[in-house]
Amino acid sequence: MVRILLRFSEDIVEQPITSQIILELKVPINIITAHVNSKGGEVLAEVPDESLDKVVKAFRKRGAKVSIPKLIEVDAEKCVSCGACVTLCPVEAITIDEDASVVFNKEKCIGSTCSACVDACPSRAIKSVKQNNSELVANNAH
Amino acid sequence: MKRLVESSGVEVAFREVDVVTTGTFGAMCSSGAIINLGHADPPIKIDKAWINDVPICHPGAAVDLYIGATAMSERQPFEYGGGHVIEALVCGKEVELRATAYGTDCYPRTQIKTNLTKDDLNQFYLLNFRNCYQRYNCAVNSRDETIYTYMGKLLPRLKNATYSGAGELNPLMNDPDYETIGIGTRIFLGGAQGYVIGEGTQHEPQNLNGTIMVRGDAKKMNPEFLRGATFTRYGTTLYVGLGIPIPILNEGLAKKTAIRDEEIFTNVVDYGVPRRNRPKLAKVSYKELKSGAITVGDKRIRVSSLSSLKTARKIAATLKAWIEQGEFFLTAPVERLPVDTVFKPMRQTEEVSFVSNVMQKAVTCSETESVQAVAERIVTRSVNHIVMVDDSGKLTGIVTSWDITRALAQGKTALADIVTRRVITAKLDEPLETASKRMAQHKISALPVIDNEKKVLGIVTAEDVSKLLGR
Numbered sequence: 293m294v295r296i297l298l299r300f301s302e303d304i305v306e307q308p309i310t311s312q313i314i315l316e317l318k319v320p321i322n323i324i325t326a327h328v329n330s331k332g333g334e335v336l337a338e339v340p341d342e343s344l345d346k347v348v349k350a351f352r353k354r355g356a357k358v359s360i361p362k363l364i365e366v367d368a369e370k371c372v373s374c375g376a377c378v379t380l381c382p383v384e385a386i387t388i389d390e391d392a393s394v395v396f397n398k399e400k401c402i403g404s405t406c407s408a409c410v411d412a413c414p415s416r417a418i419k420s421v422k423q424n425n426s427e428l429v430a431n432n433a434h
Numbered sequence: 435m436k437r438l439v440e441s442s443g444v445e446v447a448f449r450e451v452d453v454v455t456t457g458t459f460g461a462m463c464s465s466g467a468i469i470n471l472g473h474a475d476p477p478i479k480i481d482k483a484w485i486n487d488v489p490i491c492h493p494g495a496a497v498d499l500y501i502g503a504t505a506m507s508e509r510q511p512f513e514y515g516g517g518h519v520i521e522a523l524v525c526g527k528e529v530e531l532r533a534t535a536y537g538t539d540c541y542p543r544t545q546i547k548t549n550l551t552k553d554d555l556n557q558f559y560l561l562n563f564r565n566c567y568q569r570y571n572c573a574v575n576s577r578d579e580t581i582y583t584y585m586g587k588l589l590p591r592l593k594n595a596t597y598s599g600a601g602e603l604n605p606l607m608n609d610p611d612y613e614t615i616g617i618g619t620r621i622f623l624g625g626a627q628g629y630v631i632g633e634g635t636q637h638e639p640q641n642l643n644g645t646i647m648v649r650g651d652a653k654k655m656n657p658e659f660l661r662g663a664t665f666t667r668y669g670t671t672l673y674v675g676l677g678i679p680i681p682i683l684n685e686g687l688a689k690k691t692a693i694r695d696e697e698i699f700t701n702v703v704d705y706g707v708p709r710r711n712r713p714k715l716a717k718v719s720y721k722e723l724k725s726g727a728i729t730v731g732d733k734r735i736r737v738s739s740l741s742s743l744k745t746a747r748k749i750a751a752t753l754k755a756w757i758e759q760g761e762f763f764l765t766a767p768v769e770r771l772p773v774d775t776v777f778k779p780m781r782q783t784e785e786v787s788f789v790s791n792v793m794q795k796a797v798t799c800s801e802t803e804s805v806q807a808v809a810e811r812i813v814t815r816s817v818n819h820i821v822m823v824d825d826s827g828k829l830t831g832i833v834t835s836w837d838i839t840r841a842l843a844q845g846k847t848a849l850a851d852i853v854t855r856r857v858i859t860a861k862l863d864e865p866l867e868t869a870s871k872r873m874a875q876h877k878i879s880a881l882p883v884i885d886n887e888k889k890v891l892g893i894v895t896a897e898d899v900s901k902l903l904g905r
């Protein structure tokens with residue numbers, strides 16, 4: 293699976309683009325997070341590697357902006373659970389659990405297109421890394 | 435202790451508890467390490483030195499050096515610094531030392547380059563001037579832009595807050611009259627045993643801002659409790675783990691060590707104002723801080739910690755285990771920390787300049803005027819910037835002579851079409867240096883000066899600033 297970040301402008305945000313594409317291409321598109329209001333929307337979705345190309349094309353044809361974010365990874369050795377990153381996350385993907393450990397929810401994180409937490413980490417424990425199928429991504433999507 | 439006092443009262447707690455252990459783990463900039471290198475052959479009396487490209491100071495004679503946590507690498511400034519060098523040495527890693535000297539009859543050598551580990555050093559002592567702040571500010575930023583400070587990354591318009599400190603776990607908070615803490619108190623320092631060697635610099639006990647000066651053998655320390663760190667666009671520092679055992683000598687101490695986060699308050703301070711006395715916006719307890727959100731006015735603000743509560747707890751638990759296993763012995767201080775010192779501001783014998791020193795009256799216009807009228811005003815008043823205001827004098831935009839020239843060339847007549855609405859501004863009591871930096875950053879040559887209600891007070895121009903600052 294490859295993660296893609298879809299951005300819908302104000303003009304097209306009302307249209308059911310994602311469902312149309314799912315129906316048209318018969319490709320499962322897994323929505324991970326969605327932040328949508330009348331001014332536009334940002335959706336993080338997962339698509340199967342082999343369908344990436346046609347899915348991206350279909351979204352772009354309908355006016356959505358598609359980007360392939362790098363993933364955010366936290367080096368557990370380096371992280372001291374200080375918490376400095378927590379409030380910078382716009383999607384609340386970083387939380388503190390009962391034993392005061394800082395926990396990243398990779399599912400929620402929108403990846404390198406955000407990166408707000410990266411330069412806030414005093415231990416430099418947060419890195420953005422390429423998706424493991426990034427070769428394929430580079431060839432197909434750009 | 436805290437729970438026992440609550441459930442059974444101070445008397446019972448005093449009888450049953452011998453020692454309370456505390457801990458904190460946070461960025462402590464006034465930290466560093468003394469090292470002694472031994473003599474080279476032929477010998478050198480070091481003048482300047484670098485380890486892994488980080489400048490190191492030489493406070494003493496030939497081969498004594500001090501690695502300051504905040505000194506930054508010349509090749510990777512703001513990313514790698516003294517704190518990282520100390521961590522590398524503690525981990526047993528090899529570091530590269532470079533040094534130069536002027537050469538004397540007894541110390542002829544003028545330069546040296548060598549690789550070292552902690553085992554090659556005669557002494558490697560952590561020596562921190564100011565650690566373990568009893569409590570610290572909670573920081574927010576009122577500006578329109580994100581700022582990067584030693585309190586971390588602060589989002590614009592109070593969108594987040596940061597704080598530091600362990601609250602009820604903080605060593606000095608548990609013994610606020612320093613009955614058991616002073617010179618010679620044995621403590622947990624960076625994973626090994628260390629000592630308090632006096633009050634820290636800026637020790638301000640009457641304001642509950644006590645600090646301590648500490649020393650410990652860094653060769654025995656553990657990188658889990660001593661970490662180099664980087665605050666983006668502020669610089670490098672060292673995370674220090676520190677814990678103090680507090681013997682419960684009397685009922686008073688039983689009561690004091692039962693202190694709770696809800697009883698410890700600190701100020702929410704606006705770091706958007708670059709002055710020594712930053713505005714205090716609210717008072718909050720460590721309980722609120724640890725809950726993840728605070729309230730300032732009617733605004734709910736998410737708050738991040740900069741120090742690790744998880745590691746602080748681990749320090750208190752480790753210290754407890756050491757004491758129980760007979761590996762750590764408590765000491766009585768030779769001299770207690772002072773309780774009456776004050777922290778004075780710096781005496782400044784040279785005048786500093788603020789925006790108010792160079793501000794001029796702004797030439798203004800209103801939305802409904804024509805391009806032609808404003809063009810004439812630019813000529814008659816010989817200015818380059820016209821500030822647009824509404825009926826109540828509030829800022830609504832800015833027009834430059836360049837905008838006007840272009841508008842005339844393109845035949846535009848409505849001011850509304852050419853005005854810049856997102857105006858970069860300055861505040862009256864802002865240091866001139868920051869205002870000047872902001873102009874450079876945005877490549878503009880003037881800033882309207884406004885008050886908190888956005889009322890225009892005047893204008894400061896790059897020309898006036900450079901006249902005064904002489905650049």
Ligand code: SF4
Pocket residue numbers: 364380381382383384385386400401402403404406407408409410
């Ligand atoms: S990259 Fe953005 S979304 Fe992901 S964890 Fe960091 S702040 Fe949150």
Ligand code: SF4
Pocket residue numbers: 366370371372373374375376377378394412413414415416417418
């Ligand atoms: S800021 Fe860095 S070290 Fe602190 S909790 Fe987040 S990832 Fe961990």
